[in-house]
Amino acid sequence: MTEETAPYGTGPGGSPAVPRKRVRTHHLREMKQRGEKFAMLTAYDMYTAATFDEAGVEVLLVGDSASNNVFGNETSLPVTVDELLPLTRAVARSARHALVVGDLPFGSYQASPEQGYLTAARFMKEAGAHAVKMEGGAEMAPQIERMSRGGIPVMAHIGFTPQSEHALGGYRVQGRGETAERILRDAHAVEEAGAFSVVMEMVPGDVAGQVTKELTVPTIGIGAGPDCDGQVLVWQDAFGLRTGRMARFVKQYADLHQVLLDAATAYREDVRTGQFPGTEHTF
Helix, strand or coil: CCCCCCECCECHHHCECCECCCCCHHHHHHHHHHCCCEEEEECCCHHHHHHHHHCCCCEEEECCCHHHHCCCCCCCCCCCHHHHHHHHHHHHHHCCCCEEEEECCCCCCCCCHHHHHHHHHHHHHCCCCCEEEEEECHHHHHHHHHHHHCCCCEEEEEECCHHHHHHHCCCCCCCCHHHHHHHHHHHHHHHHHCCCEEEEECCCHHHHHHHHHHCCCCEEEECCCCCCCEEEECHHHHCCCCCCCCCCCCCCCCCHHHHHHHHHHHHHHHHHHCCCCCHHHCC
């Protein structure tokens, strides 16, 4: 793939930090060492992937959140490997610079390290993912170690893990009080097992900050405060395609629902009144 000269990351005054090329796992680690923050967004199709890539977003996650945001399920649990593979393939084909991470869905890796490796290998071989993400702390260290040993980069995910929402008692902040030690133990366990980065979801900011200081690999926060090395949001939440009540950690940068609603309404009205198609749209 041809490398381009637009920057990823910036130096003082917004000047390019390095020539823009494919973001690799070691680039994220180098950014942490330099004290530079990086962004991650979900993406599930070619157009959002290409747009976010053009914007310079360093990491694109084809999340199991596609279950809610693409397939219309209430939770992330029903989505399958076979449903996520074509979405990951579309994103990987469309992103020229971003690191593309495929999310391993519920039930596809928990049974054993070998099951996890075989599932992850499908994301790499069939979908073109550059890395995979999996939920779980110390209990998933054998899976992370097996994948890492087999040449598959792993992004770990600790704190609140949506695939375990029923075991955790719903959507609840993880790591408050005495349970903060568990977050720290999980973070060190996944790093030692070979994870190249760690997502922390709904973790108190002070705990996430401590984890970020102690780990040599980058941390990525979602509802984990400002001290993480990177941040991730679901794009439909961040850009207002989804409506309704948002989680506290979501900042909305646009109201795409209203933009699309206005456009669709105008189109329907043009068709109804005969204003479209006009002579300029007719052969």
